[in-house]
Amino acid sequence: xxxxxxxxxxxxxxxxxxxxxxxxxxxxxxxxxxxxxxxxxxxxxxxxxxxxxxxxxxxxxxxxxxxxxxxxxxxxxxxxxxxxxxxxxxxxxx
Amino acid sequence: xxxxxxxxxxxxxxxxxxxxxxxxxxxxxxxxxxxxxxxxxxxxxxxxxxxxxxxxxxxxxxxxxxxxxxxxxxxxxxxxxxxxxxxxxxxxxx
Numbered sequence: 406x407x408x409x410x411x412x413x414x415x416x417x418x419x420x421x422x423x424x425x426x427x428x429x430x431x432x433x434x435x436x437x438x439x440x441x442x443x444x445x446x447x448x449x450x451x452x453x454x455x456x457x458x459x460x461x462x463x464x465x466x467x468x469x470x471x472x473x474x475x476x477x478x479x480x481x482x483x484x485x486x487x488x489x490x491x492x493x494x495x496x497x498x499x
Numbered sequence: 500x501x502x503x504x505x506x507x508x509x510x511x512x513x514x515x516x517x518x519x520x521x522x523x524x525x526x527x528x529x530x531x532x533x534x535x536x537x538x539x540x541x542x543x544x545x546x547x548x549x550x551x552x553x554x555x556x557x558x559x560x561x562x563x564x565x566x567x568x569x570x571x572x573x574x575x576x577x578x579x580x581x582x583x584x585x586x587x588x589x590x591x592x593x
Contacts, residue, residue, distance in 0.1 A: 415554045421547025429540035441532040446523035453515025460509045 419472045426479035433483045439490040447484040454480055513566045520573035527577045533584040541578040548574055 433439055454477045461469030527533055548571045555563030 411554065411557045414550060414557060418547050418550035418554050421543050421550060423547075425540045425542075425544035425547060427540075428543070429537040432537040432540075433535065436535070438535040441527065441530070441535040443523040443526040446519045446521075446526075448519075449515050449522070450519035453512050453517075453519060456508060456512035456515060460505065460512050463505045463508060 416468070419468065423472045423476050426476055426483070430479040430482045433486045437486065437490065439483075439487045442483065442487050444484075444487050444491070447480060447487055451477065451480045451484050510562070513562065517566045517570050520570055520577070524573040524576045527580045531580065531584065533577075533581045536577065536581050538578075538581050538585070541574060541581055545571065545574045545578050 433442065454473050457473040458470055458477055461467070461471075461473060527536065548567050551567040552564055552571055555561070555565075555567060
């Protein structure tokens with residue numbers, strides 16, 4: 406745990422916003438119900454999180470790379486499932 | 500536009516991940532279709548984004564406060580609509 410209380414708030418915030426995508430990815434994967442999920446949201450969000458990763462690399466911040474790397478994998482999964490649902494390749498029954 | 504190219508990547512990333520919630524909030528608001536949206540995701544995410552705002556305040560970073568403040572409003576709206584849908588107070592017809 407970082408000794409700096411400000412950094413502790415930041416790390417906790419990062420943990421929450423990254424962990425948040427675990428239940429969404431799990432729900433989307435297990436139910437294949439993507440009907441209320443916005444395609445432009447996940448397109449923009451995946452692009453943005455990829456840029457956060459790139460930003461982490463260029464400033465040499467491993468925490469930024471790791472937190473956004475995990476989110477990138479999860480958001481990409483939701484995006485892929487949404488795209489697949491629109492193409493009729495997945496549905497709740499199959 | 501910041502002169503530092505690294506900062507430019509960071510600001511662009513922040514703009515994308517914040518803007519991403521506009522189409523989701525709009526879709527959730529206009530369709531009231533929250534079926535594929537994960538409640539624990541929005542609970543964790545709203546909490547985390549609120550902590551990012553607090554972090555912005557304690558480190559004195561207006562960009563962090565503003566970017567996360569906008570996201571907080573949008574994510575809170577989706578969370579509220581999800582909670583309302585679970586309580587049967589909203590539906591696609593009304």
